[in-house]
Amino acid sequence: MTKADGILRDIEELAKREFLPIVGPRKGKILAEAVKKVNPRKILEVGTLIGYSAIVMGKELGGDAEITTIEMHAKEAELAEKNIRRAQIPSKVRVIVGDALEVIPTLNDCFDAVFIDAEKAEYSEYLKLMENKLHKGTVVVADNAGIFADQMRDYLDYVRNSGKFISTFFQVGEDGVEVSIRL
Numbered sequence: 001m002t003k004a005d006g007i008l009r010d011i012e013e014l015a016k017r018e019f020l021p022i023v024g025p026r027k028g029k030i031l032a033e034a035v036k037k038v039n040p041r042k043i044l045e046v047g048t049l050i051g052y053s054a055i056v057m058g059k060e061l062g063g064d065a066e067i068t069t070i071e072m073h074a075k076e077a078e079l080a081e082k083n084i085r086r087a088q089i090p091s092k093v094r095v096i097v098g099d100a101l102e103v104i105p106t107l108n109d110c111f112d113a114v115f116i117d118a119e120k121a122e123y124s125e126y127l128k129l130m131e132n133k134l135h136k137g138t139v140v141v142a143d144n145a146g147i148f149a150d151q152m153r154d155y156l157d158y159v160r161n162s163g164k165f166i167s168t169f170f171q172v173g174e175d176g177v178e179v180s181i182r183l
């Protein structure tokens with residue numbers, strides 16, 4: 001088992017004990033595959049928590065990939081940095097502490113892959129704020145498109161019906177992820 005796999009198992013156990021809303025291994029596998037497929041250099045994550053999903057993505061990518069991940073709570077961000085350091089994944093991870101609604105407009109990068117997993121009712125706002133930082137082929141993965149579909153209705157309507165994305169829902173148990181490719 002790699003260091004990263006060991007850290008992921010530890011976080012999964014902690015999440016079970018403390019009811020932490022991590023993406024988990026099954027949806028995590030879909031996330032990692034969707035991201036890896038586009039061979040990304042720049043990845044943006046909204047909602048770090050303690051670093052599980054950043055490790056899930058980063059352990060599949062090379063040393064030239066850089067994940068920028070945003071977390072509004074400093075304590076979680078600090079734990080995430082610690083977990084990510086211990087996981088020894090090849091890609092670089094930059095944890096930014098702040099409200100994604102304020103941080104996203106300050107980012108200068110253009111992103112090849114995005115994972116959205118923060119406040120469900122804000123998903124469409126995050127997406128609109130980052131739209132000028134995406135390109136044709138960018139993959140945007142959104143968590144909880146099953147259990148929180150009602151709260152994410154604006155977001156799901158947009159990626160499915162705006163004509164700007166090709167979007168697919170992947171069901172996992174009662175939940176699922178929405179994977180959208182920018183056209």
Ligand SMILES: C[S@@+](CC[C@H](N)C(=O)[O-])C[C@H]1O[C@@H](n2cnc3c(N)ncnc32)[C@H](O)[C@@H]1O
Nearest residue numbers: 022023047049052053071072099100117118119
């Ligand atoms: C579901 S958890 C993220 C889980 C993580 N992606 C994983 O799978 O390991 C959501 C996180 O988003 C953070 N969050 C919620 N709204 C946010 C916002 N507007 N800006 C930044 N972080 C936010 C919360 O503090 C929480 O840590």
